[in-house]
Amino acid sequence: MKQHFRRFRARTLASVMALAFAASTWAVEPFTLGDIRVEGLQRVEPGTVFASLPFRVGEEYTDEKGTAAIRALFALGLFKDVRLEVAGNVLVVAVEERPTVANVDFVGAREFDKEALTKALREIGLAEGRPYDQALADRAEQELKRQYISRSLYGAEVVTTVTPIERNRVNLTFTVTEGETARIKDIRIVGNDAFSDATLLGLFEIDTGGFLSWYTKSDRYSRVKLNASLEALRSYYLQRGFLEFRIDSTQVAMSPDKQDITITVNVTEGDRFVVSGVTLEGNYLGKEDEFKSLVTIRPGEPYNADQVAATIKAMTDYFGNFGYAFAQVEARPEIDRASNRVQLSLVAEPSRRAYVRRINISGNVRTRDEVIRREFRQLESSWYDADRIRRSRDRVDRLGFFRDVNIETVEVPGAPDQVDLNVGVVEKPTGSLQLSAGFSSAEKLGLGFTVRQENAFGSGNYLSLDLNTSKYNRTLALTTIDPYFTQDGISRTLEAYYRRSRPYEDQGGNYSLATMGGAIRFGVPFSELDTVFFGAGVESTEIRPGTNIPAAYLAYAERFGYRSTALPLTLSWTRDDRDSALVPTSGRLQRLTGELAAAADARYWRGNYQVQQYFALGKQYTLAFNGELGWGQGLGDRPFPVFKNFYAGGLGSVRGFDQGTLGPRDVTGSSIGGPKKVVFNAELLTPFPGAGNDRTLRLYGFTDVGNVFGEDERPAFGDLRASAGVGLAWLSPLGPLRLAYAVPFKKEAGDRIQKIQFQIGTSF
Numbered sequence: 001m002k003q004h005f006r007r008f009r010a011r012t013l014a015s016v017m018a019l020a021f022a023a024s025t026w027a028v029e030p031f032t033l034g035d036i037r038v039e040g041l042q043r044v045e046p047g048t049v050f051a052s053l054p055f056r057v058g059e060e061y062t063d064e065k066g067t068a069a070i071r072a073l074f075a076l077g078l079f080k081d082v083r084l085e086v087a088g089n090v091l092v093v094a095v096e097e098r099p100t101v102a103n104v105d106f107v108g109a110r111e112f113d114k115e116a117l118t119k120a121l122r123e124i125g126l127a128e129g130r131p132y133d134q135a136l137a138d139r140a141e142q143e144l145k146r147q148y149i150s151r152s153l154y155g156a157e158v159v160t161t162v163t164p165i166e167r168n169r170v171n172l173t174f175t176v177t178e179g180e181t182a183r184i185k186d187i188r189i190v191g192n193d194a195f196s197d198a199t200l201l202g203l204f205e206i207d208t209g210g211f212l213s214w215y216t217k218s219d220r221y222s223r224v225k226l227n228a229s230l231e232a233l234r235s236y237y238l239q240r241g242f243l244e245f246r247i248d249s250t251q252v253a254m255s256p257d258k259q260d261i262t263i264t265v266n267v268t269e270g271d272r273f274v275v276s277g278v279t280l281e282g283n284y285l286g287k288e289d290e291f292k293s294l295v296t297i298r299p300g301e302p303y304n305a306d307q308v309a310a311t312i313k314a315m316t317d318y319f320g321n322f323g324y325a326f327a328q329v330e331a332r333p334e335i336d337r338a339s340n341r342v343q344l345s346l347v348a349e350p351s352r353r354a355y356v357r358r359i360n361i362s363g364n365v366r367t368r369d370e371v372i373r374r375e376f377r378q379l380e381s382s383w384y385d386a387d388r389i390r391r392s393r394d395r396v397d398r399l400g401f402f403r404d405v406n407i408e409t410v411e412v413p414g415a416p417d418q419v420d421l422n423v424g425v426v427e428k429p430t431g432s433l434q435l436s437a438g439f440s441s442a443e444k445l446g447l448g449f450t451v452r453q454e455n456a457f458g459s460g461n462y463l464s465l466d467l468n469t470s471k472y473n474r475t476l477a478l479t480t481i482d483p484y485f486t487q488d489g490i491s492r493t494l495e496a497y498y499r500r501s502r503p504y505e506d507q508g509g510n511y512s513l514a515t516m517g518g519a520i521r522f523g524v525p526f527s528e529l530d531t532v533f534f535g536a537g538v539e540s541t542e543i544r545p546g547t548n549i550p551a552a553y554l555a556y557a558e559r560f561g562y563r564s565t566a567l568p569l570t571l572s573w574t575r576d577d578r579d580s581a582l583v584p585t586s587g588r589l590q591r592l593t594g595e596l597a598a599a600a601d602a603r604y605w606r607g608n609y610q611v612q613q614y615f616a617l618g619k620q621y622t623l624a625f626n627g628e629l630g631w632g633q634g635l636g637d638r639p640f641p642v643f644k645n646f647y648a649g650g651l652g653s654v655r656g657f658d659q660g661t662l663g664p665r666d667v668t669g670s671s672i673g674g675p676k677k678v679v680f681n682a683e684l685l686t687p688f689p690g691a692g693n694d695r696t697l698r699l700y701g702f703t704d705v706g707n708v709f710g711e712d713e714r715p716a717f718g719d720l721r722a723s724a725g726v727g728l729a730w731l732s733p734l735g736p737l738r739l740a741y742a743v744p745f746k747k748e749a750g751d752r753i754q755k756i757q758f759q760i761g762t763s764f
Contacts, residue, residue: 030062034089042097042168044078049093052076061091069093078131098131102169108176111151117174120147132170137162144174152220155179155258183219184208185260189233191267194242203236204229206263210689216697221252221261230265237269241302243333243342244270273303276341282348285322291315295346303333303342311346319350320386325409325419326351354384357418363425367401371460372423374484375399384409384419391528396425401455403428460484474500491523493535511546511553513643515539521570533572540565541602541643550670556642564641566602568595578614583696583731584624585616602641606632606675622685630677633711640711645673647708649721651757653679654704656723656742658752663708665750678715679706685729696731704742722746725755 036057038049052072055065066084073082073095081096104127106117121127126140141158148156161173187208189200201207205228209219230247237245248266255261277299284291294314296307312329319327327350334343359380361372375395377388389407397405404426412418452464462481477497485492496518517539524532542563543553571594578587589612596605608630615623634640649671650659661671685700705722709715725742739758744751 028061028063028066028086030060031089033057033059033061033091036091036093038093038095040095040097043100044095044097048076048078049073049095053093061086077133080133097168098133099164099168099170101126101128101130101132101172102165103171104128105171105173106176107173108178109174111153111178112147117144117147120144126172132162132172137172140172140174144176148176148178150222152182152222152261153178153180154182154254180259182221182254182259182261184221184263185255186262188262188264189267190264191248192269194240194269194272195236200233200236203232205232221263226250226252226263233265233267235306238303238305240304241272241274242270243273243303243305243335244268246270271337271340273335273340273342275299275301275303276336276339276343278344278346280348281345283350284348285319285350291318291348294318297344308344315346315348317386317390319348320384320389323353323355323383323385324350325354325384325386352417354417354419356380356382356384357412357415357420359421359423361423361425363402364427366427366458367425367455367460368458371399371401371455371458372396372425374487374489378421389421395528396423399455399460401428401460402426485522489525493519493521493523495519495521511549512544513541514544515541515643519568519570529577530573530575533570533574535570537568537570538565539568541641543643548668548670550666550672551668552642552666552670552672556639560601560638564601564643566597566604566641567599568597570595578612584612584614585622586614588613598635602644603635603638604632604640604644605635606630606640606644608677620687624681624683624685626679626681626683628677628679628706630675632675640675642672645675645708646677647671647673648677648679648706649752650754651738651740654706654721654723655702655725655727655740655757656704656744656753656755657721657747658754659757661752662706662721664710664713674708674710674713676709676711676713676715677706678709678720680704688728698729700727700729701725702727702740702742705746720746721748721751 033055034057036050036053038046041049052069052075054068054072055061070082070084073079073093078098079095080098081094083094085092085094104118104121106114109117118127120143121140124136124139124143126132126136137160141160144158145156148154156179157177159175159177161175163171163173165171184206185208187201187204187206189197192200205218205225206220206222207218213219230250234245234247246268248268250266251264253262253264275297278295278297280288280291295311296314297304297311298307308331312331315329316327319329327348329349330347332345332347334345336342356378357380359373359376359378361369364372376392377395378385378392393405393407396402402425404424406424408422408424410420410422412420452462452466454462456463460483462479462483464477464479466475466477466479475497476499477495479493479495481491481493483489483491497516499515500512501515517537519535519537519539521533521535524534526532540563543549543557545554545557545562573590573592575588575590578584578589589610591608591610593608594605595607597603608628610626610628612627613625617623630646632640632644632646647660647663648654649657649662653659654662660673663674664672666672681702681704683700683702685698688697688699701724703722703724705720707715707720709719713719721744723742723744723746725740727738727740730737737758739756741756743755744753747753
């Protein structure tokens with residue numbers, strides 16, 4: 001009430017003053033202006049005043065023009081007082097400027113940093129160097145309170161202190177008493193009989209809190225989260241046959257001390273309906289059988305709104321594949337309340353067929369048009385094809401250059417059979433200079449330096465320089481990728497690298513393997529999901545002797561030399577239809593890689609196949625499988641190079657065993673890996689207790705099976721190692737972190753056990 005009164009008083013006084021000053025000019029007879037003088041200016045330029053006056057020297061002055069002049073000057077917001085005085089044929093404009101804000105400070109603000117609050121006040125017009133008035137200060141107080149309410153700090157109080165200083169300026173200090181965060185004390189659902197409170201409240205993004213609420217903030221009230229939760233509640237009922245379900249009201253009550261919030265949701269469930277049948281009506285272009293195959297609604301099952309929506313969308317999209325951009329499909333239910341059954345009629349109106357006249361691209365300040373256009377499968381002057389447009393949008397989005405990609409279909413005025421596609425993109429920074437550090441139980445401390453540009457000079461080309469170091473592996477690599485080396489979309493990758501490594505097992509030795517080389521690789525897309533890569537390279541590997549070097553390394557070096565040169569040819573295939581690369585819940589990833597070196601010193605072939613499959617078990621749970629097979633063999637009279645061996649054990653392989661220690665050992669007891677590898681993993685991922693449905697923080701249970709075998713060994717089920725355990729997966733600011741506690745339940749004497757393992761940056 002206090003703030004409203006201040007605004008009313010300020011406006012009233014300004015109006016009264018303006019009318020009073022205007023009244024003083026009414027007694028003046030019209031005359032020709034000989035001169036105009038402005039008095040009282042300190043910071044405002046005289047030109048600003050003259051530009052606002054509705055008259056000039058040599059023009060006639062009247063009472064009406066004087067009133068208009070006063071109003072115009074007050075409207076500038078720069079003056080708190082304006083007077084017009086007449087002396088002969090000279091008009092004197094006397095003004096008193098408003099104070100200017102010299103400094104804005106915040107005391108007691110801990111929830112927000114100063115920059116965030118300063119930006120919020122700047123958006124309402126209060127900032128350093130701008131004119132000050134009390135109404136603006138009142139608005140600033142309300143804006144600051146609004147910011148705190150968004151963080152559930154409903155008891156926050158803001159007091160403004162205005163300190164005048166020299167040269168008609170003021171310092172503003174906002175003293176904030178934040179108070180305690182308001183928490184959700186209780187959520188009640190009234191009117192539910194078919195499902196329990198626990199089941200329905202489990203759908204909500206907000207809750208009454210748990211021991212992880214400090215991280216998830218799920219017990220803080222948010223109108224946006226409440227609306228999302230109510231939609232999830234409505235969807236849950238409509239998926240299970242409650243066709244007439246409705247949310248009658250939602251009350252949010254706050255305790256007098258503004259610390260506790262109670263939410264009450266009143267619902268009416270209605271009856272549960274079963275679908276008795278589905279019929280197609282309208283114009284289906286003579287393709288009724290094809291459209292029927294898109295129907296996911298099953299007679300005899302409860303009515304499911306999601307199935308109805310999915311069917312309508314599939315049909316609308318299918319119409320779009322034939323050029324009908326404006327097709328409409330409507331589901332008309334016929335309800336039989338006596339038997340609680342519903343008959344659905346899907347009525348289609350394809351409207352008219354359309355061509356795509358132009359594809360207009362906007363928002364790409366840095367990225368060249370051609371980089372976006374070459375990803376399009378929908379062409380100009382061709383039939384509108386919804387499937388091609390959808391694939392075009394996905395391909396542009398997968399470039400990784402944009403925060404958002406949106407395609408809007410716009411009718412062409414005067415041409416009912418034509419549309420334009422307006423493609424709007426929001427660019428994001430694609431270059432990075434990163435210094436990073438990581439730690440794992442296997443490789444200890446690792447440091448990294450990366451210079452990367454995914455969209456070099458707006459051309460869509462990739463360029464990177466990576467430098468990584470750890471206790472066991474060090475890498476320096478330069479890579480460049482041209483995704484459109486040819487107009488058909490064949491990519492070209494050039495890389496040069498230097499790697500120094502040794503097996504994970506640390507026995508205090510200082511031997512190492514140093515590999516230096518380069519490669520060229522081409523990628524040929526055979527479909528939207530499948531890409532085949534082939535390439536060639538040259539590399540030189542040096543066995544650097546030292547203490548505790550495995551006997552197998554010495555034996556290979558004595559027979560073939562400490563330095564080996566190879567000319568590997570590579571051929572690989574990748575297919576990826578996962579819904580996410582970081583947190584997948586469905587889909588499959590497959591990789592098949594072959595490497596052949598038939599010339600130079602090292603002669604071998606090596607193949608590796610990996611498949612990952614994800615199944616979504618409802619909204620919260622994911623079942624994941626990973627399988628990997630590796631096989632290598634020497635060519636001619638040469639054995640498989642020991643420095644090309646596979647390794648198993650540890651994170652990303654068979655957890656519970658020390659990293660890289662499974663498989664053959666030489667006479668010194670060192671783990672040397674082998675040319676044959678078998679690994680299988682199964683995981684069940686669940687939300688972390690108290691974290692709600694947060695997919696960035698999850699628990700998982702797992703079972704791992706696998707081993708590595710020597711060149712003369714035959715993989716056998718009885719020789720596989722196995723473990724089981726639980727773990728934590730977290731998308732931390734440093735990268736994906738996985739912590740696992742595993743207990744080997746199938747092991748052999750001499751196996752090195754490590755029950756607790758963790759790593760930042762690992763995948764499966």
